Every structure is written in structure tokens, then in C-alpha cells.
Amino acid sequence: MASPGPGTATGRDPVIDLVRFFCLALVVVGHCMMVSPVLHADGTVTTENTLAEQDWFVPVIWIFMVMPLFFVTGGATGLQSWRRLKAAGGTAAQFVRLRLLRLVRPAMALLAVMFLGLGAAGLMGVHPQVVQLMVAGAAMPLWFLAAYLAAQLNIPLLAACHTRAPWLTTAALSALVVAVDCLRGALPALACANLVFLWCAVQQLGFLAADGCWYRVSRSGLVGIALAANLVLGTVTGLGLYPGNMLVNLNPPTLCLLLLGVSQAAILELSRPALAPLCAVRWVHGLLYRAGVRSLTVYLWHLPLLVGMSGLLLLTPVPKPPSGTAPWWWARPVVLLALLLLLLPVVAVFGRLEERPTAVSTSRCRAPAVAAAVVVTFLPVAAAALGGLTLELLGAGAVCFAIAVLVLRGIPGRVSGPAASTSRDPRRRGHPGIASGVK
Template sequence: MGVPQQPQPQQQASAGQVLPAPDRDVVIDLARFFCLALVVVGHTMMVSPVLHPDGTVTTENTLAVQDWFEPVIWIFMVMPLFFVAGGITGLQSWRRLKASGGTGLEFAQARLLRLIRPAAALLAVMFAGLWAARLFGVEPQVVELIVTGAGMPLWFLAAYLAAQLNIPLLAALHGRAPWLSLAGLTALVVAVDCLRGALPLLAYANILFLWCAVQQLGFILADATAGKPRASTLIAVIVASNVLLGLVTGLGLYRGNMLVNLNPPNFCLLLLGAAQAAALQLSRPVLTGAASARWVRAVVGLAGRRAMTVYLWHLPLLAAMSGLLLLTDFPKPSAGTAEWWWSRPLVLLGIIALLLPVLAVFGRLEERTTAAARSRRRPAAAVVTAVVVVFIPVADAAVNGLTLALLGGGAACFTLAVRLLGRIPARVGAAPDGAPGAPGGPLPQAPLSANVEP
């Protein structure tokens, strides 16, 4: 799929050369920026801490209880689009690494470092700050409220990591039978959904199966030739996905609220992902023009370099700000009232103000160089151990909820994983002349040869 372009020479490398980095795909950058902005804005309309007369504190999800919100979230549930974009860029990154002689372990090492380094800083700072708050007499319920806010972004980190770490395996399956591999993952998603009533914990298996299936949609986009499929086909995919989504929710097989369908994820998110992938490709010509504007590229590029920091920190900061306001006499309108809605722009401005110093201090972790010419490849045991120690606290938090003690344990595990992974060895060799990027074909050409990470 894509905008018709002039043929470009095949990317090749002679022995001893490093493959040049491809141009960025401004459309994928813009899509990620839109998704991130929508998530931040949406969370400001969800978190509503309530201080009851007896001194207890609870939190309400205001949007989740609004009847008008259920059809709206069909459009603005953008998590599937994150994974579609991750599938495009992840497949390209793996193919480039493999073409230069890299291995699946090196790919896992790079992905883990890129994602858990900012997360380790967040967990460590939050554990130290909240433990200090407890020592200074802050109400335990307020502390737990903030801890809960910290835990919400971690599910995405766990799901995204699980999908990305499987890219080498899934790329091999995609190279042999792309539609069959997507159908197999879809079948696993539906099977888990059918059994989740009898085995509730089994539903969490779809954190892997569902998001890997959505990621495969990105693989298909990345490998589609210019101008295919046609606009009529893309429109048909959008219509069919939404009609089927309406059918399964209308019959009561799934809930109509996509926030409920998100945790744990189910088949509805795959249908949304298919519609969003098709819509992204259909709108590519328009988005390319909009994203090519100099000021748009500047804003999107700046946000993109700090995207993981913004995502990880914005909700804990929102929870902290909300919790601290409970301890003051600052006006606190009831959730869902007109005054509450009018206060949302102020809350958003407050979060942006809090994010600026955080980005200045911790945003550099995303830009920290991960390649060193003399770094040694890490042993397989070190990479595998890092994966295990990362997923232990995340899995515990997903099943049992995040506590202050688990927050500290997670910080220790993430820090240990960073130490185990070390630095990414630079690829000084390259693929021989004419070598394809992967079994599925040559390295992708523009506009989908973009945003290769790390």
C-alpha cells in the first residue's frame, strides 16, 4: 500500500560497509504524534479522584460512565494504531539488522534498552518520592492513588515489548505466508476469547496474541507495493471491520465499550486495528502533504524524540497532581459537572507544565547513544535474563495491581535489566552484495522505510 512513487534503486551494501539509514516516514511520525496527543488529552478527562466525607479516597473514570462516550471511543481508541505503526517500523528495523549480520538476540537487546531505560528511571523516581511522602505523613490512600496512576502505562509497555520481541519469529512466518500467519494469530485470539469465561486468567494471553496480530497488520502495510490495494479495497476493509464490530457487540458477544475491551484485550481491538490500518493507508496522500510542512515536521520530530518519556510520565504526573490537590483547599468540582469539564483545559496545561522539566531531565535517556564501536555482543543468557526480570514485576502488576513495594521491586528489576543489556554493539559488517533484508523480500523502499529503531 502506498502512494505511487518513482522506482528507487535497491538498497544494497558491499562487504565492510554499513547500510545507510533510510528516510523517515513522516506519515508514521504524524500518526504516532496524533495517537500520543490523544492519549494524553483523553487521560485528563478520565482521572477523577474523589475525597469522601469519611476521609477515604477513590478514583473515578469519568468518560467510562458517559453513555455518549461508547460510540466515540470506537473512533478514538488509538492503541491498535500504535501497534500497526510499531509493526511497520519493527519489521524494517529487524530486516536492516539482519541484512547487516545481526541476530534476534541483538534485536531484543536493542528493543529492551530503548523501552525499559526510560521506564527504569520513572519507577525509581516514583518509588523514592512516594516512600518519602509516606515518611512525611501523606495519607496512604493518596499514595496508593498515585501508585495506581503509575501502573496504568506499564500494561502498554509490557504488551508492546511482548509484541516487539517476537518480531524476528513473526517476520519469518510473515515472509513465508503473511495471510496465513495473520489468520493463525486471529484464531488464537478468538479461541482465548471463547475460553475466557471458564478460565478468566487465560484472557491475559491475548496481551500477546492480540497485539501480535495487530502488529502483523503493520507487516502487511510495510510489504505492500505502491498503489496497492486500491482505495475501494481499503474502504471495503474499513466498512467490513466496523460492520462486524457492530455485529459482535450488538449481539452481546463483546461489550460495546472499547475501554472495557482493552483490558484484557479481545477480538474487537483487532477489528479496530484493521480499520485503522486501512484508514491510515487510505489517507496517506493527504497526510503526506500535511506532515511535510516544515513546522509540522519540527513539532512532530521534537515530540517523537521524547515520546516514550511523555507516555510513561504523563499519567503518574496527572495522578500526583490530582492527589496533591486533594490535600489543599483548591476548588474540586464533582466529576462530570459543567465546572469539571471546563477545568479540563487547565488540567491539561498543568500536565504540560509538569512534563517540561521531566523531559529536560529524563528525556535524554531516549536519545542516549546505544551503539559503541568496541562494545561486545551480550551473551544470550544475559539478554534472556533481562527479559525475565522485566516481565516478572509487570506480570505481577497486571494480575494483582501495582503496590508501593512492587513499584520498588520493578525499579530494581528494570535497573538490573539495563545493566545486563549493556550497550548495543555497532554493526561494522554488512550484508553481501544483493542480499535481501529478510526472507520476505528486500529492504522496504520509501515511504515505508522509516523510523527505524534504534
């Protein structure tokens, strides 16, 4: 039998933390091999995705597309967090409040800094196209935050459905994903619905892990599940029903990402016996905690910093080898090192927004105020999805996020009981980064 999953433990699952750290590191490294601004002779600037242009990229991205794995781990920790909060007397409104505060505050800081910085750059004469290129650099991490928030805020509702009928809930969400994929040709705007349906379906795979469902499957069964999911994925892409490039299937997401999620959830459980001893190493455990408590800051800031650094290099006499050439590839470790050096002060300053404890009221929480904060949060997100991200929308998003934070912080309540000790103890706090859980 497979090793016990996260649902069998009473505290944080170190294997989940290790997998989350690996996924975040892979995303940062991958983006360093993608972003390549080019300054043309007429003064215009474009961005090339060098990695995606390689012939070997399509089969490799099947292995390294880790976004479904983020949601699988987020489902496992999220369900456990909700159950602990509920057992302590908490409500769904309190859970939503915690999720919003811990995820929106770091994003608010990013939007505000980008709006002020890029606005100042425009006033100083920087070409509007360069400013828009920087604005686009914020779009990729923000779409993930929006999708993750939508999935996480539905955890109380989906957990209730999961408790009554776990497999039926997963099947129903999967059916909605397929239905949207079938109709997106006639109704292209409908494809955005899978930003909710698909990621909630993948999140349900984490619910199953939290309940030990994957643990009860034999190792040969897990291998069979992973192979079957990839076989179906190969069939639907081979028949031309979906693109073979998983980046194309990412936004808006398609059934392919759900199939990858099934495969990755099975492989995660298969890997647990090998990963668990590594997590027990003292320095690894410390690294996972320090990285985890500020992982959302790293995720949100790394791409804007990378785009900004690459754009500024265009204005300097530093040699810039053509994208995709051997010198360009040899320069990637230097680019990664420079990005990490830029991230250190940013994480030190803005990472505190993740670490600040958020009091959990076990006695009172105004659901209408929480609902209003949810609406205010998603207004700029919806506008960006429909019309694209602009400098003005960055400013509007920062204002909306700030209003949501003020509304949520204004909810009265006294911290008491188990929830109070949870919110004050940093060892039990959730890592509010990628696939965070309120612990």
C-alpha cells in the same frame, strides 16, 4: 491506487510519525478528561472516570480508541528496523537488546522516582490509600509498555513467519485470539494470553503495511475493508458476544481491538495522500522529530503526574467542582496546560534516556545474557498482572529493570559498519517512544 506505504520508503515514514504524534496527544488529552479524584467526608479518596460515565462516550471511543493504531505503526517500523539490522549483519539477540534498552530505561526511571517519592510521602504521614491511588496511576502506562515489549521482542520470529506465509501468520494469530476469547469464561486467567496474541496479530497488520500490501489495495477496496471490519465489530457487540465499550475490551484485550486495528490500518492508508503534504511542512517535520525522540517519556509520565497533581489539589483550598459538571469540563483546558508545564522539566531530565545512542554490536552478542534480561524484565510485569501494582512492586520493578539494563550494557561488542553509523546518527535513530523503530 493508494499512496505508497512505509515499506516503499528508505528512511522514516513521516506519515507514521504524524499519526503516532496524534495518537499520543489524543491519549494525553483523553486522560485529562478521565482522572477525577474525590475526597470524601470520612477522609477516604476515590477516583472517578468522568469521561467513561458519559452517555455519548461508548460510540465515541469506537473512533478514538487508538491503541491498535500504535501497534500497527509499531509493526511497520519494527519490521523495517529488523530487516535493516539483519542486512547489516545483526542478529535477533541484538535486536532484542536494543528494544529492551530503549524501552526499559525510561520505565526504570519512572518506577524508581515513584517508589522513592511515594515511599517518602508514606513516611511523612500521607494516608496509605492516597499512596496506593498514586501507585495505580502508574499501572495504565506500564501495562502498555509490557504488551508493546512482548510484541516487539517477537518481531524476529514473527518476521520469519511473515516472510514465508504473511497471510497464514496473521490468520493463525487471529485464530489464537478467538480461541482465547472463547475459553476465557471457563479459564479467566487465560485472557491475559491475548496481551501477546492480540497485539502480535495487530502488529502483523503493520508488517503488511511495511510490505506495501495495503498500498496494492484500491481506495474503494480500503473503504470496503474498513466498513467490513466495523460491521463485524458492530455485529459481535450487538449480539452481546463482547461489550460495546472499547475500554472494557482493552484490558485484557479482545477480538474487538483486532477488528479496530484492521479498520484503522485501512483508514491510515486512505489518509496518506492528505497527510503526506502536511508532513512536508518544515515546522511540522521538526515538531514530529522533537516529539518523537522523547514520546515514551511523555507517555509513561503524563498519567502519574496527572494523578499526583489532581491528588495534591485535594489538599488545597482551590475550588474543586464536582466531577462531570459544567465548571469541571471548563477546567479541563487548565488541567491540560498545567500537565504540559509539569511534563516539560520531566521530559528535559528523563527524556535523555530515550535519546542516548545504544551501540549495535555486529560481531558479538550473548544470547543467554539477552534472554536473562528479558526474564528479569517481565518478572515484575507478571507479578503486577497477577496481583496488582503495589508500592513494593514499584521498587522491585525498578530494581529488576536496572538489573536488566546492567546485563544488557555489559554485553561486549564493537560498533562497526552500517549499524555503527545508524546508532550514532540522531536523524536515523528510531523514536523509542510509542511504536518506536530502531532506525
